[in-house]
Amino acid sequence: MEQYQQLDGIFQALADPTRRAVIGRLGSGPASVGDLAAPFEMALPSFMKHIHMLEEVGLIRTSKSGRVRTCTIETTRLAAVDDWLKAQRLIWERRTDRLEQFVTEDKDTRK
Amino acid sequence: MEQYQQLDGIFQALADPTRRAVIGRLGSGPASVGDLAAPFEMALPSFMKHIHMLEEVGLIRTSKSGRVRTCTIETTRLAAVDDWLKAQRLIWERRTDRLEQFVTEDKDTRK
Numbered sequence: 001m002e003q004y005q006q007l008d009g010i011f012q013a014l015a016d017p018t019r020r021a022v023i024g025r026l027g028s029g030p031a032s033v034g035d036l037a038a039p040f041e042m043a044l045p046s047f048m049k050h051i052h053m054l055e056e057v058g059l060i061r062t063s064k065s066g067r068v069r070t071c072t073i074e075t076t077r078l079a080a081v082d083d084w085l086k087a088q089r090l091i092w093e094r095r096t097d098r099l100e101q102f103v104t105e106d107k108d109t110r111k
Numbered sequence: 112m113e114q115y116q117q118l119d120g121i122f123q124a125l126a127d128p129t130r131r132a133v134i135g136r137l138g139s140g141p142a143s144v145g146d147l148a149a150p151f152e153m154a155l156p157s158f159m160k161h162i163h164m165l166e167e168v169g170l171i172r173t174s175k176s177g178r179v180r181t182c183t184i185e186t187t188r189l190a191a192v193d194d195w196l197k198a199q200r201l202i203w204e205r206r207t208d209r210l211e212q213f214v215t216e217d218k219d220t221r222k
Binding site for chain 1: 118119120121122123125126127128131134135138139140184186189192193195196198199202203205206
């Protein structure tokens with residue numbers, strides 16, 4: 001029915017202020033899990049659950065070098081949300097066009 | 112910490128294909144709960160839960176006339192998602208600008 005099945009997980013992942021903050025921070029560039037966790041009053045295992053969820057839905061990728069795990073944002077995933085929103089906007093615009101056409105036809109100025 | 116607290120509920124509401132389909136349908140104009148439910152193989156009480164969730168987070172509003180409940184989309188709520196995405200894009204763009212500046216300075220063409 002829908003071409004956006006991955007959106008379930010992406011929207012779910014974004015429905016949390018900690019995960020949105022991580023996405024916001026990673027927008028400025030890759031960061032270690034330690035640096036990402038620092039602003040939050042949260043035990044590391046709890047924080048890691050957020051990181052894993054973001055990684056699972058593909059919003060970030062992580063790589064480990066020695067003891068440091070570095071996170072990088074995957075902007076293409078957020079683009080999927082953008083695409084969905086654009087599709088919605090298209091639906092509304094078509095509707096507005098139809099309403100406009102109706103008004104225009106009513107004024108008998110049809111092309 | 113974040114100005115987008117309502118986003119928790121909005122993203123949560125959008126993390127479901129039925130609810131996204133309802134939003135998509137309502138983009139074309141208001142519809143009764145019966146019409147909205149028709150395409151889904153789902154008991155009405157289950158479908159109503161989706162409607163209530165969308166109404167709770169403000170993505171739709173509903174009004175009852177006699178026995179018919181009509182649903183209308185609230186596009187301003189989806190605009191909140193759009194605003195958040197735009198804020199993220201701004202962060203990436205600033206980063207890209209810094210990278211560009213770095214490359215430019217490296218070429219000694221600083222203004």
